[in-house]
Amino acid sequence: MIQLVDLTKTYPSPSGDIVALENIDLTVPDGSIFGIIGLSGAGKSTLVRCINLLERPTSGQVLIDGEDVTKANKKRLSDIRRNIGMIFQSFNLLEQRTVEANVMFPLELTRHSKGSNAKTFREEAKQHVAQLLELVGLSDKAKSYPSQLSGGQKQRVAIARALATNPKYVLCDEATSALDPTTTQSILELIKDINRKLGVTVVVITHEMRVVESICTHVAVIDNSRIAETGTVSDVFSFPQTDIAKELIIPNLIRSLGNSDGTKLRLVFNGELSDEPIISALAMQCQVAVNILYADTKNIEGRVFGHMVITVPEGQTDVVKRFLDAHNVSYREE
Ligand SMILES: Nc1ncnc2c1ncn2[C@@H]1O[C@H](COP(=O)(O)OP(=O)(O)O)[C@@H](O)[C@H]1O
Ligand SMILES: [Mg+2]
Structure with a gap:
């Protein structure tokens, strides 16, 4: 040992x-x-x-x-x-x-x-x-x-x-x-x-x-x-x-979530967003059936921190990205 x-x-x-x-x-x-x-x-x-x-x-x-x-x-x-x-x-x-x-x-x-x-x-x-x-x-x-x-x-x-x-x-x-x-x-x-x-x-x-x-x-x-x-x-x-372990590990976790249809986006919440229901708003405003594959978010004093992985149906990625940009949510296509 x-x-x-x-x-x-x-x-x-x-x-x-x-x-x-x-x-x-x-x-x-x-x-x-x-x-x-x-x-x-x-x-x-x-x-x-x-x-x-x-x-x-x-x-x-x-x-x-x-x-x-x-x-x-x-x-x-x-x-x-x-x-x-x-x-x-x-x-x-x-x-x-x-x-x-x-x-x-x-x-x-x-x-x-x-x-x-x-x-x-x-x-x-x-x-x-x-x-x-x-x-x-x-x-x-x-x-x-x-x-x-x-x-x-x-x-x-x-x-x-x-x-x-x-x-x-x-x-x-x-x-x-x-x-x-x-x-x-x-x-x-x-x-x-x-x-x-x-x-x-x-x-x-x-x-x-x-x-x-x-x-x-x-x-x-x-x-x-x-x-x-x-x-x-x-x-x-x-x-x-x-945070460091999440940063290193979560991209792998996303791979292990399998190949579902559509585009996988990893959203990163670094406290800039208040706790509004952003995914519901996204689904309703953009008329997109977003699927949440993984979420590890925390609400600290009304601000959201953490990661979320969503899939977006083919052909609707651009509209979702525009929505996320407009709401200051950072994301990465995985
Ligand atoms: N021989 C050395 N003399 C001075 N600083 C060093 C030496 N070796 C490593 N360091 C410093 O120690 C820290 C850790 O380095 P290192 O162990 O090589 O990291 P890693 O392998 O994780 O990249 C760094 O800031 C590096 O610049
Ligand atoms: Mg080294």
Whole structure:
């Protein structure tokens, strides 16, 4: 289990400290695929880099299976890091080495610390690397160089490399953000496979909700250096509580509402509207049979806040949009 306890990270800067993470409490259960989602600059990469101490927290604890790794000495820390594989958006492969040699690289580092016999090491390592390449579907590329591979294939090599030391944990920082949607899906399937087949616990950092939606069991929404909300994906997705979670999740919720006939519009109420019955007025004045698919609006001191998703019959979208414009309701076609 990975636990972050009251973790804060600040970066010094001439114009005052930059707070990247503030009072983070987070538990990643063993066996989970744990998504951490947030907008750019929210603190996601810093968070994941604190887990394996690529960044040192300014205060707070990082517990890996109960051990506070911020207290570990150099030798212990390198053991701990072998237990935590990492995958990046930019693959970070060694261009001068073959696929096979890239995957073998972390094993070579281990070998020096273990001082094992050179010949035995090479034989065992070669076999292990072959198994890993088979797992990621790249057995036929063992002798290729990274420049000869597609983005998806490079990420597969990076995944095999991350697994080379048989880690219990794998951290993925925007692992699919540089890939097209089809390749993204195949890499996500692979990550899911690894979680299932090898029992590896995976932390997935992303700014894309569909990544969380397609593979994660748990999610934490991070906003402005803090955890805004956390829970199982089904709980957080069904009932997002905070504005940021709604902002990130609701577009997906709309997709899951299915393909009803007509145009889907998402209306956003940000308090500019008083609590007049706007949808009834719209239906009556425009003579349009508007269907409400989803509504999560609140009336606070006579002003309306929240989201609503409506469908409008084909051919009547323009008249509805004109009505919404005239009433200062912002909307987006989904
Ligand atoms: N090495 C660094 N030095 C100074 N500021 C940094 C450094 N790394 C990140 N930051 C700042 O910390 C905040 C969080 O960054 P980051 O963790 O990269 O966010 P995310 O991955 O969610 O986009 C940002 O304001 C960023 O500019
Ligand atoms: Mg980042």
